[in-house]
Amino acid sequence: METAFLLSINKSPSLTDYCIDFQLKINKSLSKQGVDKRFNENLKTMLKKLVEEGLAKQISQKANLKGAGKHFTEIRLMDSTEFKLSKNVADKFPGYGPGREAIAQVQFEYDILSGKITQMRVGSALDSDVTEGLKEIETVPKRSLLIRDLGYLYPKTFLELQERKIYYISRAKSQWNFLCERREKVSANNHYRYN
Structure with missing residues (x-):
């Protein structure tokens, strides 16, 4: 009741x-x-620990990551999600569009190998994935693998990750061109089959 x-x-x-x-x-x-x-911070710490334990249990049951540690220091998976809030918090969590409704965005990064949350922040829908993805890049050790969607990366980000000796997996925009070390243009169309 x-x-x-x-x-x-x-x-x-x-x-x-x-x-x-x-x-x-x-x-x-x-x-x-x-x-x-x-x-308070104690509740935040407790909730973070509960999420870590739940994810670690699910991933360990479903993923076979044996040997991944030989190649990578960490495997970090990052994404964000958004949800609507009450309009009375629109000044702290502004949304987009004509209604300017309140929208919170949760940025979440998880190290699959250790089972630890490496980043978890709440901001507004106007926060850029690119900016959020680079906020704590200095905490990522060499030989880590970052798995992120296209919104987190742009060409300058790829160069910074390369300089830091960090591996990454991301989709590329269809209009981007890539060059091999031999300076030959690589066309994605030659590597994909369309049905």
Whole structure:
């Protein structure tokens, strides 16, 4: 019954809603300030650890990474996701488009070999994947493999990763041209078959 209370509200739950829900479920009262104080670094650390453990368990069951450590120091997979927020936080989490709704963007990077989260940040939808992907590049050890989608990389990024002796896998834009060390143009059309 208490869950129906929160679900029936046609907006994001407020701290007051959480306090009422807590009181209904646990039969103890909690103030808005009490809830707010619990959203601290300790909670952030605990949530990060829970995500790490859950991912590590799933990946170890599904992936066979034996031998990958011989070739790479780390294998980092990074991507982002977005979700809508209440309009009252649009100044902190601006979205895009005419409505300027509030949108949060979560940047997440995970080292598949160690099972550790290497980056997890929350920002606005206006934050660039390219900028976010380079924020902590100095923490990436040599011989690491970065797996990222096209939004994180542009030609200057490839050069920086090469200088740092970091490997990467990414799609390339179709209009990009590549040269072999012999300075011969490589055409992607010669390497793909279209059905």
